Amino acid sequence: DTAVSQTPKYLVTQMGNDKSIKCEQNLGHDTMYWYKQDSKKFLKIMFSYNNKELIINETVPNRFSPKSPDKAHLNLHINSLELGDSAVYFCASSPTSASSYEQYFGPGTRLTVT
Amino acid sequence: AQSVTQLDSHVSVSEGTPVLLRCNYSSSYSPSLFWYVQHPNKGLQLLLKYTSAATLVKGINGFEAEFKKSETSFHLTKPSAHMSDAAEYFCVVSVSGGYQKVTFGTGTKLQVIP
Numbered sequence: 001d002t003a004v005s006q007t008p009k010y011l012v013t014q015m016g017n018d019k020s021i022k023c024e025q026n027l028g029h030d031t032m033y034w035y036k037q038d039s040k041k042f043l044k045i046m047f048s049y050n051n052k053e054l055i056i057n058e059t060v061p062n063r064f065s066p067k068s069p070d071k072a073h074l075n076l077h078i079n080s081l082e083l084g085d086s087a088v089y090f091c092a093s094s095p096t097s098a099s100s101y102e103q104y105f106g107p108g109t110r111l112t113v114t
Numbered sequence: 115a116q117s118v119t120q121l122d123s124h125v126s127v128s129e130g131t132p133v134l135l136r137c138n139y140s141s142s143y144s145p146s147l148f149w150y151v152q153h154p155n156k157g158l159q160l161l162l163k164y165t166s167a168a169t170l171v172k173g174i175n176g177f178e179a180e181f182k183k184s185e186t187s188f189h190l191t192k193p194s195a196h197m198s199d200a201a202e203y204f205c206v207v208s209v210s211g212g213y214q215k216v217t218f219g220t221g222t223k224l225q226v227i228p
Contacts, residue, residue, distance in 0.1 A: 105157035
């Protein structure tokens with residue numbers, strides 16, 4: 001009965017590789033997000049999709065490409081990985097994109113680039 | 115524009131004593147405000163939220179927060195700390211300007227001393 005799930009939980013890879021992280025929510029929510037949490041625990045929003053449409057695209061290198069095949073899924077593909085991409089990536093969802101709704105977070109994917 | 119400031123990066127309390135985690139915000143629009151908790155190696159979980167209803171908001175695990183517009187504050191409190199409260203706490207401001215704009219504070223690490 002997991003609400004927001006992410007795979008994989010851990011990802012170790014070398015510089016220059018391409019990798020994907022998958023996210024699924026079974027809450028029936030319309031809006032999904034990707035966040036990056038750095039080593040100092042600072043959380044920064046990267047992308048948001050509402051009903052499969054991109055609505056937030058913060059200043060993120062274009063090596064990062066989100067894809068939403070349906071409103072229950074939001075995947076993150078990263079090309080040409082760099083050391084600075086090492087972080088924990090969180091997926092989240094909310095019922096709508098309205099500001100009054102809280103977000104439900106997945107358990108995170110710890111990406112380590114060597 | 116909006117911002118959120120968590121005034122303390124670390125707070126240490128003894129078990130059974132009160133907890134106060136401070137948060138100040140700025141926003142051009144009427145904000146929604148949230149507190150989330152993150153236990154080690156876990157995702158974020160909603161503690162409570164304010165969305166222009168009652169200014170004193172009660173959340174899970176005995177936490178509450180008071181929205182004070184005149185002070186632009188939304189401090190989190192708990193009368194008596196428990197060991198299980200040791201975690202990272204994030205204050206979040208959210209506004210709607212066409213779509214939801216979410217800004218996280220830098221986090222406060224709460225240590226509970228037995």
